[in-house]
Amino acid sequence: QVQLQESGPGLVKSSETLSLTCAVSGYSISSGYYWGWIRQPPGKGLEWIGSIYHSGSTYYNPSLKSRVTISVDTSKNQFSLKLSSVTAADTAVYYCARLLAEYFQHWGQGTLVTVSS
Amino acid sequence: EIVLTQSPATLSLSPGERATLSCRASQSVSSYLAWYQQKPGQAPRLLIYDASNRATGIPARFSGSGSGTDFTLTISSLEPEDFAVYYCQQRSNWPPSFTFGPGTKVDIK
Numbered sequence: 386q387v388q389l390q391e392s393g394p395g396l397v398k399s400s401e402t403l404s405l406t407c408a409v410s411g412y413s414i415s416s417g418y419y420w421g422w423i424r425q426p427p428g429k430g431l432e433w434i435g436s437i438y439h440s441g442s443t444y445y446n447p448s449l450k451s452r453v454t455i456s457v458d459t460s461k462n463q464f465s466l467k468l469s470s471v472t473a474a475d476t477a478v479y480y481c482a483r484l485l486a487e488y489f490q491h492w493g494q495g496t497l498v499t500v501s502s
Numbered sequence: 503e504i505v506l507t508q509s510p511a512t513l514s515l516s517p518g519e520r521a522t523l524s525c526r527a528s529q530s531v532s533s534y535l536a537w538y539q540q541k542p543g544q545a546p547r548l549l550i551y552d553a554s555n556r557a558t559g560i561p562a563r564f565s566g567s568g569s570g571t572d573f574t575l576t577i578s579s580l581e582p583e584d585f586a587v588y589y590c591q592q593r594s595n596w597p598p599s600f601t602f603g604p605g606t607k608v609d610i611k
Contacts, residue, residue, distance in 0.1 A: 421600075431538075431546065431589055433600040444598045447503075480545055487593035487600070488536040490557070492545035 387412040389481050389493035397475075399502045403468040407481030407493060408461075414439050415459040419484040422455060422466045424477040425495075432477075436484060437464055471500045504528050504594050506603035514611040521577040523606045525590035530570045534593055537566055537575045540605075541586045549588075550575060577608075585610050 393405035421436035435445035457464040482489040505528040533553040538546035548557040550566035590603040
């Protein structure tokens with residue numbers, strides 16, 4: 386059974402870059418599927434951030450595209466998120482997930498990232 | 503950009519009752535729509551994909567229907583563990599992107 390685990394700093398200063406990693410177990414990223422990041426501000430709904438294929442091809446939420454970079458490291462079986470120039474509006478629980486076609490089939494437990502001023 | 507709206511925002515029901523949740527898309531998404539369940543402190547769980555297909559391990563009391571712009575998630579008889587927030591989600595082909603609805607909270611009456 387595929388499992389995903391997010392990791393990274395829980396506190397990031399405003400204007401800096403948020404960096405998270407999603408470690409995948411139970412499945413080799415290089416075997417296929419798209420992988421993605423989704424976030425959820427406290428008490429609010431879900432927002433897709435971006436997705437990446439094992440080959441490295443990416444697509445991002447147009448509203449975040451200028452600040453987002455998603456990359457994959459197949460040797461470590463993980464993929465990563467970088468979000469630059471963060472503000473308080475980027476405070477959220479960040480989830481990584483594996484897509485099944487158009488849908489998010491498997492999710493990590495999520496990690497809360499707080500942006501401080 | 504395709505926008506999803508969900509109604510009602512909150513649905514107050516008792517265990518054993520039938521729940522009917524609605525999701526409407528601002529333009530046709532064919533049958534490319536999913537439903538997720540989220541409980542407090544947990545990640546969302548995929549319930550329904552392609553509008554009407556139950557994901558692996560999802561009980562038969564959950565069913566989805568609809569196509570085009572109007573979709574429904576039905577829980578035939580609410581169990582205590584079904585009280586949660588439900589989100590719909592679709593994928594746009596161009597530009598490739600995913601959007602979620604704002605959610606419907608099903609709480610205990």
